[in-house]
Amino acid sequence: MSYTQVLYPQLRGLLDEGAQLVEVLPAEEYAELHLPGAVNIPLKALDASTAAGLDRSKAVVVYCWDGL
């Protein structure tokens, strides 16, 4: 697998170490509710350009509504 699935305890550790949080739901859903500190890159818009603002030297954690 090219990425690692994590549950809340691991997420907490990653965030404490400065990981970047990315919500990949549509912008409207992000605007309503999102995890504090998360940026929004909707899955439909995820490409090299929209991901350019992410720091490659730091962990990136993506999430959506329920993992599906």
Place this chain on the structure above:
Amino acid sequence: MSPRAACRLATLGFEQVYDYMPSKVDWMARGLPLAGEKAGAPRAIDLARRDVVTCALADRVGALRERVAQSPFGFAFVLTEGGVLLGRLRKAALEDDPDTRAEEVMEPGPSTTRPDTAPDKLLAKLRNADLTTAVLTDPEGVLLGHVRRADLEQALA
């Protein structure tokens, strides 16, 4: 969606990619802070009481009786060392032989409610079931607190 996003980031050359698989609903189910336009919407966790008496399975009811008598609530929760809710002890159960272990007289597996439940929906549920308390736990069953029907009625008055 998030697994596909994680894969896509990996194809874009990102090397430290994680997928918080349970995602937003899991975060909300833990009663954790949120941001956004609807972040200020009231939740059950906002009215939670956390000063209830708790004990371990092996604790004796004799010692608990005094603690519950001094607390504002007429019951205690039985927890694991990690705070997972196992049972509830009501006052009547504490009248037993003082050497009785909590495990022997507790009500196992109390019903619980998610901490992000809307207060008006929770109040309706408690009224319909004629209950006075809702117990809040996180997805792992760790006790987060309890909400009194009286507090809900006051908040929603």
